[in-house]
Amino acid sequence: MISWLDVLLRSLLFITILFIFTKILGKKQISELSYFEYISGITTGSIAAEIMMGLDNHLMHGVIGIGLLTLMTLIVDWISIRSRKFSNFVEGKHTVIIKNGKILEENLKKEKYTYKELSSLLRKKNVFNIEDVEIAILEERGDISVLLKKEKQPLTAADIGLSIEQNKKLYTVIFDGKIDIDALSNSGYDKKWLDEQLKSKQVHANDIFLFQVNSDGQVWIDYRDDKKGTNPNPRGQQLSSSFLNSHEDIVKINEIAKKMESLQKSIDLLNQGSQNLNNEKKLN
Secondary structure, three states: OOOHHHHHHHHHHHHHHHHHHHHHHOHHHHOOOOHHHHHHHHHHHHHHHHHHOOOOOOHHHHHHHHHHHHHHHHHHHHHHHHOHHHHHHHHOOOEEEEEOOEEOHHHHHHOOOOHHHHHHHHHHOOOOOHHHEEEEEEOOOOOEEEEEOHHHOOOOOHHHOOOOOOOOOEEEEEEOOEEOHHHHHHOOOOHHHHHHHHHHHOOOHHHEEEEEEEOOOOEEEEEOOHHHOEOOOHHHHHHHHHHHHHHHHHHHHHHHHHHHHHHHHHHHHHHHHHHHHHHHHHHO
């Protein structure tokens, strides 16, 4: 009879083994899986469960089985990268299921999807009217990619000729009183600069919960002592500046919208006048 201690030790051992092999396989193993990766994952879990519960008394059988499955998965991934045909066979191919606002029923049946399931996938993409879709593709991993018709796509800054300032990357230099030397180096600053910043604030690293700096050298500090609040720094000015810029952009957008509305009215009047003229010619 298998003791609880034996089950516990087996479980800890195989959780560690599974963790190591999953790290070897990479992040793809914990994201959306291909057919082969799905089968491999289920089989690996079954082998580990049998060994943990003592259904197979030979620990090495489980280790070898999981190792072989890991090796096979790595080989399949390696071949898939180098052979498109093999990749299509193992992972499948994407399928167009909507084109020009029309559902391609044959392709939908081929992928064994119902209209209800398709509608659910579209709603997750904030699409509620199929007629708005230029093309929708069911990807190999089961998710859907949607391209809306041009007139249904949201307005962007580029569409109205606005230039938007790019977001600056933030580096967390101090977290919970500990200095991250790598983050400090990546930000383009050094320990001497940081010491000067801390000295100017009359604080030590241990007094700070969060210290961030962006690529422009703007600093934001959150102190451990909440009574100190946060650092009244250029970040606040940046936010204020961003708000002002946003307000100016909104004013510009409203002006453009009014001009477009006026232009549309003029076009409608011209069309109406042209139609009336044609009607008069027909009567004469």
